[in-house]
Amino acid sequence: DIQMTQSPSSLSASVGDRVTITCRASQSIGSFLNWYQQKAGRAPKLLIFTASSLQSGVPSRFSGSGSGTEYTLTISSLQPEDFATYYCQQGYSTPLYTFGQGTKVEMK
Amino acid sequence: QVQLVESGGGLVKPGGSLRLSCAASGFTLSDYYMAWIRQAPGKGLEWVSYISSTGSTIYYADSVRGRFTISRDTAENSLYLQMNSLRAEDTAVYYCATEIGVSAASLDYWGQGVLVIVSS
Numbered sequence: 001d002i003q004m005t006q007s008p009s010s011l012s013a014s015v016g017d018r019v020t021i022t023c024r025a026s027q028s029i030g031s032f033l034n035w036y037q038q039k040a041g042r043a044p045k046l047l048i049f050t051a052s053s054l055q056s057g058v059p060s061r062f063s064g065s066g067s068g069t070e071y072t073l074t075i076s077s078l079q080p081e082d083f084a085t086y087y088c089q090q091g092y093s094t095p096l097y098t099f100g101q102g103t104k105v106e107m108k
Numbered sequence: 109q110v111q112l113v114e115s116g117g118g119l120v121k122p123g124g125s126l127r128l129s130c131a132a133s134g135f136t137l138s139d140y141y142m143a144w145i146r147q148a149p150g151k152g153l154e155w156v157s158y159i160s161s162t163g164s165t166i167y168y169a170d171s172v173r174g175r176f177t178i179s180r181d182t183a184e185n186s187l188y189l190q191m192n193s194l195r196a197e198d199t200a201v202y203y204c205a206t207e208i209g210v211s212a213a214s215l216d217y218w219g220q221g222v223l224v225i226v227s228s
Contacts, residue, residue, distance in 0.1 A: 034214040043218035091213025096155040
């Protein structure tokens, strides 16, 4: 099974900060990497698919990059509504596409 | 519009059974793969089960294989998860989810989730 490891597990940031979250796969996943945002008590929301494609309706301050085994989610200028937990998910190895353990973005 | 609504959660004793339902609207469930994802309190997301669009491919996480059964009813446009021999570690919010708008082995539509508590 492919293991997904996110770092950091949590981070503290201020509104306006640039935030970067990393996701590493235990083997190459060929850019089949998706990112989700989850707010407390809510279902996850797809932000980025296939490493760098922005889901419809998602603000352009969110971006994704990477290839092979290492991927990055960047929030260019953190907004108050962006404080949440972020998960990566590999879509390479069917059929149970594993998630990372999550990164909680908290207010500094 | 696309909507997924889960039901059937609740409190059950260890060893008991529960059947979760996920009613789909705004799309034909059998045209897409469907998944059950769960989240234990304060924990991350875990794939539980998957059923392909044709229904011919079904997979389970190791943690539930042999105890949980995924199924669907095309006439009802609904997805189900039969959970037997429940354990305390099955306590979680269970989401049904699918991918409709993209093609990336992602999940772009989710239900609101239903809470299952396994406790004596």
